[in-house]
Amino acid sequence: MYLILQLLIIVLAFIFVEREAISAYAQSYTSAVAPVHKHTDAAKPLYSVRVSTWPVNVQDSNEYFLIDIDAPLTWHECIVQWNMHPGSCPSNTRCTSSVSCEEYECTHVRTSYTYQNPSCPPETNISTTMPGNWIYCTCPVNVVNPVTGSCDQALLNYDELNLNTSDGRNVFTGLSGANPNAACAPSSSFASFPANVTGVMGFSSSPYALPFNMYYLLRNTLALCLPSKPSATGVLFFGPGPYYLLPQSNVDVRSYLSYTPLLKHPDSFGYFISVHSIVIKKRSIDVPANTTTKLSTIDPYTTLRTDIYNGVIRRFSMVTKRLRPAEPIAPFSLCYSTSTTGLKVPNIDFSLPDGKKWTVSTANSIKQISSEVACLAFVDGGATSEPAIVIGTFQFEDNFLLFDLENSTLRFSSSLLRKQTTCANFNFTLTP
Incomplete structure (x- = not known):
């Protein structure tokens, strides 16, 4: 009985220390933050946010996404793979895990959260044969190019995005991550985009957009401040604040x-x-x-x-x-x-x-x-x-x-x- 009591005290102490550590870590920042850029080299002025993507097999993990507060989900230049392991991703390529057409997310996104209009192609499953004669089906979803307005298809994936943390005044070296269902599209889909912009970030009220998929303390609060010049850098926050601007x-x-x-x-x-x-x-x-x-x-x-x-x-x-x-x-x-x-x-x-x-x-x-x-x-x-x-x-x-x-x-x-x-x-x- 005494031994059981000791074990119980140890477990409770561990839980208390863990909660204190989590609380202290959570209180060290109040938001996630990312720089915002203005682009004037496309058909119309557009704005992007720079976010770190993972896993990648490229030199720079940062990627520029167009800011779209209407898009139901995020999509960007990458390829989907069934088995993510070292060496499996081709050189200079962003790779993510694929969502199968048989999974709940595929059906849910395709029936409720993709664009439904006559210009969109029908969503059909794409089978991919892997070594060992395994056959999987990927999950194509409709996406709309915000520059041209045309409808295209991308493959639904399991993604990971990271932003720097902040107390609203300072930016910390630590990262806050999000794991939304996003979608991969080929590089040709971004030909009309500004230079170096290879994605669309969904900031809408959809449950598959980024605000809903942030760490719970930062969820459902998006602050946006667009710069007026391409030479200037604006700011985007996730989290309830505070927010400070110089001077x-x-x-x-x-x-x-x-x-x-x-x-x-x-x-x-x-x-x-x-x-x-x-x-x-x-x-x-x-x-x-x-x-x-x-x-x-x-x-x-x-x-x-x-x-x-x-x-x-x-x-x-x-x-x-x-x-x-x-x-x-x-x-x-x-x-x-x-x-x-x-x-x-x-x-x-x-x-x-x-x-x-x-x-x-x-x-x-x-x-x-x-x-x-x-x-x-x-x-x-x-x-x-x-x-x-x-x-x-x-x-x-x-x-x-x-x-x-x-x-x-x-x-x-x-x-x-x-x-x-x-x-x-x-x-x-x-x-x-």
């Missing part, structure tokens, strides 16, 4: 944030909000009731259905009539002549529920096309555009966006320039 190193960015509910859409895993009206210099442009407003990291500029767009253009033209007009440059219809980059125009406010507003200031409303021409960076989506409003990435730049999936809330800063900082002001210097 206000003691000011938590969360103190700047307002909030609005995130809405569900029956045909998308992306993020939607309610916009009641668009206000320009105290005059409202009405937005019809039940109008859907989508957030997009793929569309470069805010797109408005024609009836809403016309109202915005009329009002904006009126409040800027003292500015010298210029010949419109596609895809914009309202442009101004300027010899400097210092054009100042009135704010555009998206009026949200509960009296909240998302302010679009000059830096996010006026696109400098050349040294002589600047244009209002809003686009006519057509008379039947659905969603009626799509807020694009030019309006996101140097805005801090916090997607709280646990509470279905978007928290947003409007322009950080008003706070004398930018998305490029996170300190990525590694701390041991």
